[in-house]
Amino acid sequence: MGIKVLFFGSVTDITQVGELSWDYCADTNILMKGLLGRFPALANKKYFLALNQQIIHENCQLKQGDTVAIMPPYSGG
Amino acid sequence: MGIKVLFFGSVTDITQVGELSWDYCADTNILMKGLLGRFPALANKKYFLALNQQIIHENCQLKQGDTVAIMPPYSGG
Amino acid sequence: MSSKKQHRIFFQGPIPAQKIADDIQKHAAKTNIGAHSIFLGQVRADELNGEKVVAIEYTAYELMVEEKMAVIREQFFEKYALTCMHIYHSLGRVAVGEICLFVFTSSAHRRDAIDACSEMVETIKKELPIWGKEICTNQSTVWKQNN
Amino acid sequence: MSSKKQHRIFFQGPIPAQKIADDIQKHAAKTNIGAHSIFLGQVRADELNGEKVVAIEYTAYELMVEEKMAVIREQFFEKYALTCMHIYHSLGRVAVGEICLFVFTSSAHRRDAIDACSEMVETIKKELPIWGKEICTNQSTVWKQNN
Numbered sequence: 428m429g430i431k432v433l434f435f436g437s438v439t440d441i442t443q444v445g446e447l448s449w450d451y452c453a454d455t456n457i458l459m460k461g462l463l464g465r466f467p468a469l470a471n472k473k474y475f476l477a478l479n480q481q482i483i484h485e486n487c488q489l490k491q492g493d494t495v496a497i498m499p500p501y502s503g504g
Numbered sequence: 505m506g507i508k509v510l511f512f513g514s515v516t517d518i519t520q521v522g523e524l525s526w527d528y529c530a531d532t533n534i535l536m537k538g539l540l541g542r543f544p545a546l547a548n549k550k551y552f553l554a555l556n557q558q559i560i561h562e563n564c565q566l567k568q569g570d571t572v573a574i575m576p577p578y579s580g581g
Numbered sequence: 582m583s584s585k586k587q588h589r590i591f592f593q594g595p596i597p598a599q600k601i602a603d604d605i606q607k608h609a610a611k612t613n614i615g616a617h618s619i620f621l622g623q624v625r626a627d628e629l630n631g632e633k634v635v636a637i638e639y640t641a642y643e644l645m646v647e648e649k650m651a652v653i654r655e656q657f658f659e660k661y662a663l664t665c666m667h668i669y670h671s672l673g674r675v676a677v678g679e680i681c682l683f684v685f686t687s688s689a690h691r692r693d694a695i696d697a698c699s700e701m702v703e704t705i706k707k708e709l710p711i712w713g714k715e716i717c718t719n720q721s722t723v724w725k726q727n728n
Numbered sequence: 729m730s731s732k733k734q735h736r737i738f739f740q741g742p743i744p745a746q747k748i749a750d751d752i753q754k755h756a757a758k759t760n761i762g763a764h765s766i767f768l769g770q771v772r773a774d775e776l777n778g779e780k781v782v783a784i785e786y787t788a789y790e791l792m793v794e795e796k797m798a799v800i801r802e803q804f805f806e807k808y809a810l811t812c813m814h815i816y817h818s819l820g821r822v823a824v825g826e827i828c829l830f831v832f833t834s835s836a837h838r839r840d841a842i843d844a845c846s847e848m849v850e851t852i853k854k855e856l857p858i859w860g861k862e863i864c865t866n867q868s869t870v871w872k873q874n875n
Binding site for chain 2: 681
């Protein structure tokens with residue numbers, strides 16, 4: 428199953444896709460390292476992470492099938 | 505011309521009319537004395553006075569054609 | 582005051598929901614607006630001495646309301662960056678469930694519209710010579726009191 | 729959260745004024761309501777780098793919005809004595825002058841509806857994963873930033 432990665436807002440200007448499947452990795456730090464390798468411009472972005480729709484502020488363990496979202500600051504309303 | 509006296513809200517339960525013409529008198533204290541003579545139940549009411557649409561807090565001189573309104577606390581909205 | 586346009590705020594009977602929609606729609610052309618704030622007062626089926634309220638009948642010192650509103654409008658446009666402000670208050674009978682007050686403020690940024698609308702509702706209740714008489718099922722009446 | 733009814737807040741395209749009227753009208757039957765507070769967000773013709781904004785295109789992390797809103801709703805009903813609360817946010821393209829956000833709170837007494845509506849607007853802007861992309865006359869785009 429791996430990890431489902433979602434991109435939103437201005438982050439999609441970098442990734443060009445809204446969603447991708449990523450090989451399973453143990454935690455979100457490892458995941459972000461991989462994503463930064465693939466999308467180096469992400470390093471200059473301000474973004475938050477959500478793991479299964481919950482905002483996370485530190486490194487979190489991942490399990491198969493988890494969803495991680497990379498989200499720039501919100502601008503609804 | 506005299507003085508035009510207006511009654512509003514629950515005050516009209518006492519006066520039974522919304523408006524009456526009153527003989528000219530020199531100031532609002534004299535006017536109210538006269539009105540209390542005619543409508544004694546006013547003495548137990550809480551009310552404000554407006555002279556020509558302006559709230560007044562103390563005795564005011566009157567001139568011919570002035571309008572004095574006797575108004576209980578507002579309850580609009 | 583005399584130089585100010587008098588804005589009539591009174592509306593005979595209940596304010597229809599359709600009027601609110603129409604007024605909102607009219608503002609689509611004002612493309613500098615980013616926020617609308619609306620307050621609606623609705624007549625509530627309170628119970629008074631065991632009797633249900635079925636309607637409120639509103640009366641007002643209309644001339645004084647208009648003069649006061651002209652001053653209040655000016656103060657609000659000085660205090661808040663409003664694009665526009667519309668206020669309607671019913672006169673006469675408004676049944677339970679119907680709208681008796683419609684305050685509508687618009688601005689470029691949300692805080693002006695929201696804060697002005699909220700303050701205007703308080704101002705209307707406190708400053709405008711309007712009186713409501715609650716009419717109950719058994720036709721008994723009680724003069725409304727604001728808090 | 730799982731036991732809570734999920735309230736869908738998304739609305740495809742602009743929110744019509746008629747929907748607002750219809751929603752107000754529906755509340756006439758709730759005779760314990762005394763006050764409605766409504767906030768409407770309208771797309772503003774801002775100027776960005778000399779180009780006029782003609783529309784905003786909204787996208788959202790819909791599943792997360794729904795889960796968050798379920799929690800937020802619960803918090804608001806605990807904090808304020810609300811009779812009801814309805815929230816709609818546009819997805820997709822909303823042109824200048826059109827409505828993209830509709831917050832509608834109702835209560836017996838005015839402060840609950842007014843304060844809840846005001847706080848909800850701030851909460852939506854701050855807490856919900858929704859993004860707006862401003863589209864200009866020359867088709868250039870700028871991701872919106874909230875303040």
